[in-house]
Amino acid sequence: MKFIDWIKDFFGVDQSTVYINQQAQASQEVLLAIKDFAICSAINLIAGAISKCEFKTYLNGNEVKGDEYYIWNVEPNKNQNSTQFIQEFISKLLYYNECLILDINGQLIIADDFIQTEYAVFENTFSNVVRGTMKFDKTFKMSEVLYFKYSNNDVKRLLSELMNGYNNLLNMAIGKYKRSGGRKGTLHINSTALGDKNFQDNINNLMNNRFKSYFESENAVLPLLNGYTYNEQNGEGNKKSTSDMVDVAAIVKEQFDKTAQAFKIPPSLLGGDISDVDKITDNFLTFCIDPLADMVGEEGNRKRYGKSAFLKGSFIKVDTTCIKHIDIFSISESLDKLIACGGYSIDELREKAGDIPLNTDWSKKHWITKNYSDIQEAKGGEE
Template identity: 30%
Template structure:
């Protein structure tokens, strides 16, 4: 840099020109991360938020306070659908979620908290914050609903890969814009006196010139003495296409969907192999989280004695089988004597009937004949 310093010292006009704002800083495309996470996590959160929570005692559904809290309105500010969507989103994004119950019997999702872990005693949660309010009391593990997602793949991916993808995405957009930009040169008569006032005026004029070319399809520029603008090149239109930029965004969404367990065809709304994709999602994406929620509710809402005596909290949503679509399978289950009609009702998420006939095993004549070797 020594030769450049000498040149600048010999020519003061060149020295101030290097201070002109001719470039702009690269911006990090943070919305790329937001787009991928919102697309995938909200997809699974919306599906689970449609679940139906059923408190079952002796095979009968109970409509009590817990039914209202879990299915209608958990607190004064949220419906059940919004509550469970927020619950699942925090579970996946933060890798854990904490729900407390207030003195007014409201279920609230904590925005922040501190956890003290113990080996043989229940863990304790302190500094539990909801919105702008921090509770002074402590909450024991058996007093709250607490779940961990335990998916370090997603956490590591978000921490590391998003920065690389964001930088690559920014560079692709910059190259595309650069290849479509109009380039020109500005000639100055350096014989003029270039004090700070004239420098400021010249910089303002160049800024207006640039803005005029960038925002207007037709731009007229006054011709000034000692100031010449010549357009030397136009963008050739080559470089990163819109399709390539779209493929990069899709690739990131696909990676997150695979980690969470969402078939790619579903996340992009593709109808090919739709039924197969739905079955795969229910089995590998939806059911594991629903099972986690169901186990946690059974452990925290019901006592050990109630659970061992047959009380249950069942969660039905996408996992619930459609009776009409499976009518043929239902007929075979009952007709073969493999299941009673009440057991089949339970398989499809329905309540048991009080009719004792539905607890009997039935074998139709067709199956009886087949077991006896037919008419011969």
């Protein structure tokens, strides 16, 4: 085997011109899955928030806790609790842009796969519905299922196309950073060494063993045979630059920011910034969580209650106020004000704070202090 043929074989290339850095770049190229990590982080944040919500059920205008409440808040099916169910439901909705839920003998089952046939006037149908290893033979009508669609545009697909450009920039920045700190050198082989009958064995041992140990060791000496001269190429260009690492971090941050914007999450919240956490949490709840909660409630009301029952005050409502942690000592004055103006009963506020209601006659009443009075009575008193 000729030396040039050996070089081609060693670096795994077929073209007539061989560039020594080709194999090094190919082997060291790092394809970080920042895109998937950012998307999964955003989805997990939203799914975790929704799973903390309480699904309140009402009958004729009064809040009740019956079978429907138990299904949504405790046990939707025999294999999942409500937290697991809601997290899977929201994750599939955001990741695949749609989600199908079946009611099978009183159990809510999330479909893994399905085919939807759309019609202009008649109900859409769902066929080839699969959950795990089970495939349903039945074709379901739209009125028989809960079907959710997150957006008219596939957010994940659009985000993936955007992220591909950032991934290219990220790989370039990482490659630059790795090359800036790599050790480089030149190996001179004279004609005497090339003519040695053991040249092939010598070069194999040198490239595969000696150089490998030399570069991987903290301190090392490299013995060379006669006819071989290695020169280390050191200089400022071989030192790692802080700016190179900053470039990598900036591109990663930009990817997370774009992902947060796509899912209507404040970028600082997804990035873990805790400054002004109350304000950004309120923004997160208003623009990201509340629209999803409304979607879930609307689909549940029109499919599981219907128009007639809804107009009579029977419905389901997703309470997003359960998401934020409440410190009762920090809001004690606010609680007192809410009771004093008659806005909430003691039991209602205890539930908001995460405590068990007292369920007494006086704790269920609405109280109002003497500072408040009817506006007409106030005018009469002035006269």
